[in-house]
Amino acid sequence: MVGDDSELIEAGTVIWTGGVTGNPVLSKSGFELTRGKVTVNGDLRAPGEEDIFILGDCAWVMNEAEGRPFPPTAQSAMQHADTCAKNIKAVMYGQPTEKFVFSDKGTVASLGITDGIGTAFSKNFSGKTAATLKKVVDNRYLFLLGGPKLFLKKRKDPSVLTIS
Ligand SMILES: Cc1cc2nc3c(=O)[nH]c(=O)nc-3n(C[C@H](O)[C@H](O)[C@H](O)COP(=O)(O)OP(=O)(O)OC[C@H]3O[C@@H](n4cnc5c(N)ncnc54)[C@H](O)[C@@H]3O)c2cc1C
Incomplete structure (x- = not known):
């Protein structure tokens, strides 16, 4: 409205x-x-x-x-x-x-769980590729922030791109 x-x-x-x-x-x-x-x-x-x-x-x-x-x-x-x-x-x-x-290492944003958009390594990404990359980036942050303990506790499986 x-x-x-x-x-x-x-x-x-x-x-x-x-x-x-x-x-x-x-x-x-x-x-x-x-x-x-x-x-x-x-x-x-x-x-x-x-x-x-x-x-x-x-x-x-x-x-x-x-x-x-x-x-x-x-x-x-x-x-x-x-x-x-x-x-x-x-x-x-x-x-x-x-x-x-x-x-600047690039930007990746998730759009819901199965979609995404971003730029990294001088390339543009979208769709499932970007959604997967976002999970990889998130996992890297978890590892950098809290080491293996935080990574194992909160990691996201990049191969899981469906809402369960
Ligand atoms: C929905 C959403 C999606 C986002 N997506 C992305 C993305 O895809 N990529 C990206 O790079 N960034 C993203 N961001 C931004 C990113 O999350 C923030 O820029 C980043 O977390 C900032 O880090 P920070 O340490 O400043 O704050 P935070 O990560 O918010 O950490 C602040 C901490 O301080 C604690 N705190 C607050 N008040 C007090 C207090 N009074 N006493 C003690 N502790 C306190 C909080 O609990 C929290 O743990 C997103 C943000 C949102 C909201």
Whole structure:
């Protein structure tokens, strides 16, 4: 139903949208927010703060080449973590911090369980191939985040592409 006169447009398409925002703890802590996130410095520190780093979905990290922020993805969040770990060590030892540099490994999104779309290795993927690739990517993240224990507990079988 759209418009002031509630025009009915019949369709067989379901559209789901969901945003990714920062945690409410940011506003409660008094940070100035941009769409729920904190615009961080290049080294992922909160503006004006020596020892507060903000990462992942809570961070608004500008892509200076494109003049807009990097999308909030797991890929970004994990790369933030690497830079943050090095920068915490640098701050502890009084050394200069390094700037976050995003390394784009591609994007794969699942569309339901049996379908997907994405780009990786300079190629476009869709359908079951993309859905399978998404599960492989998810499994890789599980392994990187929690090692074999988390992988074995939560892994997704890439060969299973049907709703059971
Ligand atoms: C539906 C959906 C689909 C997505 N699909 C993709 C995708 O295909 N690919 C991709 O790269 N990204 C995807 N994302 C985005 C991705 O999930 C996030 O960008 C990523 O998880 C951000 O990591 P994070 O560590 O910042 O936050 P999170 O992964 O959300 O981790 C935050 C953690 O902090 C905990 N926490 C919250 N509040 C507190 C508190 N007060 N005290 C202690 N702990 C707390 C939470 O429980 C959670 O465990 C998707 C997101 C959504 C919602």
